[in-house]
Amino acid sequence: MDLETLLSFKWSIMTPEFIILGVITLLSLLDLFMAKSVNRKLLGWLGLAGILGALISLLSLMGNGPETILYDTFRLDSFAIAFKLLLLIGAALVFLIAISYEPKEGLNEYRGEFYYLFLAALLGAMMMSSSGDLITLFIGLELLSISSYILAGIRKKHSGSNESAMKYVVNGGISTSITIFGMSYVYGLTGTTNLLDMARHVITLADSQHIYLLGLAFFMIFVGLSFKVATAPFHMWAPDVYQGAPTPVTAFLSVVSKTAGFILIVRILMVIFYNIPTEGLGSMPLLIKVQDYIAFLAAATMIIGNVVALRQKNIKRLFAYSSIAQAGYLLVVVASMSAFLFDTLWFYLGAYLFMNLGAFAIIQLITQKTGSEDIAEFAGLYRKAPILAIAMAVFILSLAGIPGTAGFIGKLNIFMGALVVEPAHYVLVSIMIATTVVSYFYYFGVMVQMFFRPAANDEVKFKLPAGLGVVIGVCVFATILFGVAPNIALDFLQGNFNQFSDFFQ
Template structure:
């Protein structure tokens, strides 16, 4: 639990550092601190523990646990935040007066994400979701002079509040049916034949929990906020939202279903299958009609929620089974590629003031590195071989097929083929469409160039040597 403590302490300290009015110092310290916390998180590998070793109170003991599952997914969110930070250099150069507050909100949102990953008590899950969500509500509307940003924050807040209420109602019904908030005790209570009379309350509670968490991970039909919020929010925070929030959400989702609700699978399994089909269909088909690269990536994020839902369909074993390994690998490959894509898009939008495909036209001639990094990211998101996205889908498809859902796998493969169409559209624009006359090259500093190179190498490494991380869980 040391990463949570360190993130919270530095999040508060960072607010006071803002009085120094040195954005360069803020960025440097954020990179150093996140790198240290990432290392501290890895020190917990193979060292299982809980809050009971740190706090004497019986009310909070075992609410959060440390195991390889929580360390692995916490590592993804911390790494994602670390490689995303260099793309906030525009805020440093422009002297953004609120940068300290933005960074602190990012740190607090990471606290919520890690709480969602390591929870062992439903109240801790709820607290983690709220800490993460409230930070995102504020950051989505951080560009106060932009009408789209204000609209995004309002939509996200209002719809998120309703989803939170539904989630909390479902949590209360689960407690009423089982008499506990602890995951293992809840699983025992559900499996007990003495609770047969409470099954209607239990089943309704399960469905409400699926709705609440489905909203957080942009699963259809609870995804309608996603394209508008992703498009309106500043691109830097959109990238954070589409990676960290989704990774933490699915880590929490899988733990809830596998640890607490395995005996309730007759209720949640058909629901997850239906959500998976709907999410894949709406996400991929809607993305094909977009002319804005940013909005296309928003619907792409919805479609990837559908692929991750495949892991939940196959998640009937332990948190170290094929489903968990598939979700872990897919989350890592997806996060790396998405950060690269949004990073390039942010650089283009900041200097060309365009987020559509035409804004990417001719990028291969003016900025070959940006075009290559964006291309690798698109190929990975499409699931093309030799990229991490290919093996991410392969592991999930294999896990689902082993459970007998061959038709679902075939449908997912067809949707992947649809995805190739819209992922290649920006690539074609960069390499085969001429830039507008007088278009200047995008200015990219060495730090951002190195970050893009690292992201590309990570994506290719995951596609060529998947065994480096595929067997960690």
């Protein structure tokens, strides 16, 4: 590629990514040359400023038609912008949680790495949302994954953190190898790595052996990505990693990483496999044929996540199984394949972002103060810190799907999407309702501790850091606002993204 061609690309559509990349470079250089005695929380605030700058630049790109550069490997469409908004907002809140993180053994020596590895993972997720090519998708996925492996084990003197990183690396390596093997089949049959070119090519395939190989590729890619979003039975890594990783990393994995995983699932499945005819031209697409398999996986994930959560005593482990159950609800959206798929997925991921990150901010505060992650440490929280208890109650009620919260509206959208299609997914919706009721037992168990159990030590006072205070305040406000007036978010989505009509262009 000559210089003239390189300069001809419209690089402005990558401004948010360039800002994040520039801040990563700046933080790594500052961390390298700063004296060890200097508190590196300053780097955290610089990183947060970079995320906010990227968010502002992304908002300025809204309203543009679908644009591509680098031979269609990077595309900026409505889907990319909408989900990058979630990624950047989630990353900003995680950064505020990370700045306030103070483990017992100290973190200042590695705090600089802590921040720019978060940004590197965010950059990978953003690249995934804008990728129009299997190669860039895979590079974005690995940038996110490798950064997450290191972040999970950043507490080098903590055995739980070391164990979580090891398990995450092993399971992540397995999932990556399965995913790339499935991708290689699709590439071999189409002769291209560009997603839209693949979609145009697979429509013409009529050989039953080719269709069989593409079906095999679908299952390998779907299984590999199921590891990434922790759906059953590929969830085995999540509880141990969530428990052992630093709390900000757990929050990041549960929200930002999960959002990126579903972005990747939708990008690949909807672009490539929705167009594959199963019995010649004009026949039912492959993705519709395998709906029942996706639905089965969604049902298993909801059941396992909610039932196993009933026996958990560690709060981070409980939220790990809660996260697995939430992945099951999101798979219902994918399995339904309704006309509202993108809208429902976007709204629920947004609602989950606020209610889960708010809960993790409170979990970090309490576990650091008490030195324990046992659910019993929440006993008597209403008497010691009533505002924190009420905020945590809001997040728990939203996670449980109680009316008046964003979580309820999100679940209602999923129900409606699964029922408006033909044929309607009555069994899947029934399982979702039943498992949601099961979730009340462990969610309300935390509330019982906060409001109805006596505190072991009433004299413990919680000093709320400014960063955590902002996270909790923003998350409570958003959880209630989008529960009472969901039309604000939905009108924003409809008014700015034109129903994602440019997704296949």
